Amino acid sequence: MEVRSEGIQVRCDKFPGPVIPRTRLRIWFIRVCSSIVLWTCLVQLATVSELWHSHLISGITNGIYNIAQVQLPIQADNAIAQSPPAFLPRRNYTSNGFLRVSCNGGLNQMRAAICDMVTVARFLNLTLVVPELDKTSFWADPSNFEDIFDVKHFIDSLRDEVRIVKKVPKKFSGKRGYSTLEMPPVSWSNEKYYLEQILPLFGKHKVLHFNKTDSRLANNGLPLDLQKLRCRVNFQALKFTPQIENLGHKLIQMLREKGTFVALHLRYEMDMLAFSGCTHGCTDKEAEELKQLRYAFPWWKEKEIISEERRSQGLCPLTPEEAALVLRALGFGRETQIYIAAGEIYGGERRLAQLRSVYPRIVKKETLLTWDELRQFQNHSSQMAALDFMVSVASNAFVPTYDGNMAKLVEGHRRYSGFKKTILLDRKKVVELVDMHQNGTLSWIQFGDAVRVVHERRIAQPTRRRAILDKPKEEDYFYANPHECLCEETNCDDLLGPHNSSKVSS
Numbered sequence: 001m002e003v004r005s006e007g008i009q010v011r012c013d014k015f016p017g018p019v020i021p022r023t024r025l026r027i028w029f030i031r032v033c034s035s036i037v038l039w040t041c042l043v044q045l046a047t048v049s050e051l052w053h054s055h056l057i058s059g060i061t062n063g064i065y066n067i068a069q070v071q072l073p074i075q076a077d078n079a080i081a082q083s084p085p086a087f088l089p090r091r092n093y094t095s096n097g098f099l100r101v102s103c104n105g106g107l108n109q110m111r112a113a114i115c116d117m118v119t120v121a122r123f124l125n126l127t128l129v130v131p132e133l134d135k136t137s138f139w140a141d142p143s144n145f146e147d148i149f150d151v152k153h154f155i156d157s158l159r160d161e162v163r164i165v166k167k168v169p170k171k172f173s174g175k176r177g178y179s180t181l182e183m184p185p186v187s188w189s190n191e192k193y194y195l196e197q198i199l200p201l202f203g204k205h206k207v208l209h210f211n212k213t214d215s216r217l218a219n220n221g222l223p224l225d226l227q228k229l230r231c232r233v234n235f236q237a238l239k240f241t242p243q244i245e246n247l248g249h250k251l252i253q254m255l256r257e258k259g260t261f262v263a264l265h266l267r268y269e270m271d272m273l274a275f276s277g278c279t280h281g282c283t284d285k286e287a288e289e290l291k292q293l294r295y296a297f298p299w300w301k302e303k304e305i306i307s308e309e310r311r312s313q314g315l316c317p318l319t320p321e322e323a324a325l326v327l328r329a330l331g332f333g334r335e336t337q338i339y340i341a342a343g344e345i346y347g348g349e350r351r352l353a354q355l356r357s358v359y360p361r362i363v364k365k366e367t368l369l370t371w372d373e374l375r376q377f378q379n380h381s382s383q384m385a386a387l388d389f390m391v392s393v394a395s396n397a398f399v400p401t402y403d404g405n406m407a408k409l410v411e412g413h414r415r416y417s418g419f420k421k422t423i424l425l426d427r428k429k430v431v432e433l434v435d436m437h438q439n440g441t442l443s444w445i446q447f448g449d450a451v452r453v454v455h456e457r458r459i460a461q462p463t464r465r466r467a468i469l470d471k472p473k474e475e476d477y478f479y480a481n482p483h484e485c486l487c488e489e490t491n492c493d494d495l496l497g498p499h500n501s502s503k504v505s506s
Contacts, residue, residue, distance in 0.1 A: 088160035095127040097202035098168050100180070100209040102132045107148070107382040108389070108405035110134060112479050113213035115233040119226050120217065122162040123191055124199050130154070130166050131213075138271045138297070139381040148382055150239045157237045161229060172206050181205040184212035188472040190221055219478040220467045230478065231485035234409075235416055240386050247373060248390030254368050255391070258361075261337040263395035264327070265388075265410070267317040267402035270346045277305025278316035286347065314428025317402035320345065322434050324355040326425065327399065329451035337361045339395065341388035341406075343381065365391075397421040408480035411460055415481060422460035429454050462486070464496045 101117045103110035114131050121128040130145050145151055155164045172178045181201060186193060201208060210216070217230075240248065255261045273279065274294045279287040287307070294300055310316050318326065327336075338359050345351055356362050365387050366374065377383045385406065392398050392410045398421070400407030414420040430451070437447040464483050465476035487495045 087156050090159045091161060091163070093125050093163075095163060096125050096199065097127070097205070098129055098165075098172065098207045099124075099126045100129045100132070100168065100207060101213050102134070102209070102211050103213050104134045105137065105214055106134075106139060106405060107385040108409040109214055110382075111234070111238060111409060112405065113216070114238065115230045115479070116217040117210065117213055118158060118162060118164075118233045118237070119229050120185075120194055120198075122229055123226060124194060124202075126202070127163045127165055129168055130164060133382070141380050141382045143380050143382050146241070147380070148241060148244065148386060150241055153239045154237050158233065161232075168207055178206055180207040180209050182209040182211050185210055185216045187215050188218050189216060190218045191223065191226065215472075219472055219475055220465065224484060227478075227482070227484040231416070231482050234479065234482075235413070235485075240390070243376065244383060244386045245390075247369070247377075248387050250373075251365060251368060251387060251391050252394045255337065255339060255363070255395075258337055260396040261339050262327075262332060262397045262399060263339050263341045263388075263392040264323065265392060265398070265400035265402070265407055266320060266323060266340050266342045266345060267400070267404055267407075268320055268345050268347075268351065269343050272317055272402065272404070273346055275300055275302075276316060277302065277307055277310055279307045280311050280316060281319045281321060281351070282347070311431055312428070314426070314431065316427070316431075318425065318427060318430065320351050320355045322430065323399075323401050324358045325434055325437070325447075326430055326451060328358055329448040330423065330455065331452070332359075334359065335361065337363065339391055340364045341392045343384065393417065395420075397423065399423045399425065401425065402427075408477050412479045412482055415460060415462075415486060419460065419462060423455060424458045424460060426454050426458060462495045462497075 099117065099121050101113070103113045105113075110131075110133055117131060118128060120126075130151060133141075133143060133145055133148070135142055145154075151166070158164060174180070181204075185198065198208070239245070270290070270293065273282070274290040275297075277290075277294070279290055282290070294305075295303055307316070327338075332338075336359055338361060340362060342364075349356075352362070365384070374384075377387070389406065389410065392406075393413045398410055398414060400410070400422075403424070411422050411424070414422050433442065433447055433450050433454075436442040437444070442450065460481075462483075463481070465478065465481050468475040483492070483496055
């Protein structure tokens, strides 16, 4: 045997019989070559699949998703125990950069913003960092994303659409020479804005931080696949933590054991009254307290507000007393079980007295659950709001007294769940009728008839969103009526009416 620097050479003529070392070397050489060829093929296949993904694989996954989309609304409400979801394979793409987002507002405003930001990240081929929640607003809730939502489910359930990470890698930090661009995107923007104005910024900055996210994506005019992704995030990916889910289901079960129930979103809370300037029914001392609170927040632009003007325009939440009259006029009997989906009512039990005298079966989460059960959620307004959200979606009827973010998000969920009964009050007409009844112009019978006539067609029936050109604040909100996600193209006209029936020009 000769040993050389280049390798090992075996002289077979000096070793008669079978040569085991050479046979093993040959096998080893064949295996190495095969492995190289195999890995080369895999790399090539991955490259080709990246090019094909947006056409072939997306079409397949979208088809699977669309099938699931149609089936979800008809699932039973009480199907609490569900088998673990089967997640689709990860989407393979080259990320253009990292998107950080800081959500502002209450729970449901932030929920809608998260849906929008996932959609923006998907459209621009970005890597989304798990959203940061608002901790500095009026509610001062210290909750993080993972305290309210199941973060693992959020990441895994969207992995076939967008890559989501818990934090930006250290190599892209300022210490390594990378700068983060912080900015608020323009409100109500379409995909063209993000493609032409936002995407080029990633050429210089690998990380962008959106420091405001409320209403930053248009209601209408977006491609269908983006609209359906917004729905997918809202209805499937944003799942509450097991702690919230379990307690929410317990509340629902307790209510259902006592019969049907109405969820009354009584938005008569201090923050709403202060910032809207609505003081109808308040004492002079209470009105002054609300005004001082409004002045204490410099970011709130409107300071001097005439309460009665706003009320007559339908811009105030109904008072508990007005809510009692309207519910009775709509036909809800004294035996109706009413769950108040709200925080602390301004004025406390004094303001609830009339409502409770008409409906003695009034309950709240604080009266149904023990202190120990609610202790972990105390001083966490968003987590408490999550419980009210779950109960409101599951209720037999939902009646919001103000069309804020929670009312709109719950309305959208109830549409998606088979158009459950949701009564959308015409507050401008209601306060007019209430005043006429209280000053003796309308008898109780006349008042009741008028209220029922006004709301005959305000039961969240299947319809398309009303779009108003250049006036996004005045048109129907996407998350209140995501009609693109409520039917397939073949039967949308049958369910929602002709395509342009709800379009309103400028």
